[in-house]
Amino acid sequence: MKMIKKCSVLMLCSAVSLSLAACGPKESSSAKSSSKGSELVVWEDKEKSIGIKDAVAAFEKEHDIKVKVVEKPYAQQIEDLRMDGPAGTGPDVLTMPGDQIGTAVTEGLLKELHVKKDVQLLYTDASIQSQMVDKKLYGLPKAVETTVLFYNKDLISEKELPQTLEEWYDYSKKTADGSKFGFLALFDQIYYAESVMSGYGGYIFGKNQDGSYNPSDIGINHEGAVKGAALIQKFYKEGLFPAGIIGEQGINVLESLFTEGKAAAIISGPWNVEAFSKAGINYGITKLPKLENGKNMSSFIGVKSYNVSAFSKNTELAQELAVFLANEKNSKTRYEQTKEVPAVKSLANDPAIMKSEAARAVTEQSRFSELTPNIPEMNEIWTPADSALQTIATGKADPKQALDQAAETAKGQIKAKHSGK
Secondary structure (H helix, E strand, O other): OHHHHHOOOOOOOOOOOOOOEOOOOOOOHHHHHHHOOOEEEEEEOOOOHHHHHHHHHHHHHHHOOEEEEEEOOHHHHHHHHHHHHHHOOOOOEEEEEHHHHHHHHHOOOEOOOOOOHHHHOOOOHHHHHOOEEOOEEOOEEEEEEOOEEEEEOOOOOHHHOOOEHHHHHHHHHHHOOOOOEEEEOOOOOHHHHHHHHHHHOOOOEEEOOOOOEEEEEEOOOOHHHHHHHHHHHHHHHOOOOOHHHOOOOHHHHHHHHHHOOOEEEEEEOHHHHHHHHHOOOOEEEEOOOEOOOOOEOOOEEEEEEEEEEOOOOOHHHHHHHHHHHOEHHHHHHHHHHHOOOEOOHHHOOOHHHHOOHHHHHHHHHHOOOEEOOOOHHHHHOHHHHHHHHHHHHOOOOOHHHHHHHHHHHHHHHHHHHHOOO
């Protein structure tokens, strides 16, 4: 999701079926005795603590301790940890986006987790990989997100849905009149535009033989990325996207147009399911469309996780809590309360979860998606790539010129900030 991007919204069908920790840690009576009277602090996502209320109560009873849960926007928790951790006022366990893991580890903010292999195997490779840095584990997946297509059933039926982005372009040309629109997306941001650019061969970072990212190989100006950006530019150039969805306020304009019934379809994520429902929109959700070359539009997989602060004074107990919160039973309960798609392999086909149209759409889209890169160098991609896409959207530069400049800027920033590691 956009949140995950700037944070920074994961998997392959198994991705959303992501595995999860087993039902909770076992411990000796001596361990219980030593933890008695302790207090742990958990930073949970905003308006999501209801999802772990029962799990926290059970953990408190089992260990005879107190667990304090504090809600904070999860995309900001690492930033707060930088200040609160050293001051002794930070959490023991926090939740964060997978694409921030690499930076957090580099800064020494997270504690490496030591959990049994069978616990790790409960997750899919994609979800666990999001928590790995230099083959060491720093978190357990709790939920996954990826962008999907929302459509207004009162404006277009499921049978009428265009199947390709080019068909959506044609549909929009027939329906957009300046106040109402067909298809809309925040293509002035790399988090969303990558869905098109990667479909033609573009990429963020190349891969080394061992599967790790190669930050010296930047593909945002690959010829395929340029081709994808040229297609994106057509939507803006011909007035099929309103000028208001360019820039920082674009997400608010896009969501408002959809909730007001002025857009037939938009690209968004499961984070908007509740908001759109409350707005009374009769909407449907499905995977992203295909491109003219036959490939499905891709998307970034975002993985939310439970992580242990390096500043915790009780890291072993904090790790046990993280494992417990992320186990199968508690993940299912959290889904029932928050509707966040769980990162648990065994829950992928759970009828209670798969009856959700949003969960099914995320699962399907995940087949065509990839993890948001979690290396620190990713921080140097977002701003220059977004700036380039905004100049493309506004017609101030042609796609190749803009993306070449963005790639050079990113390379310079990576060399300046990360070459010494």
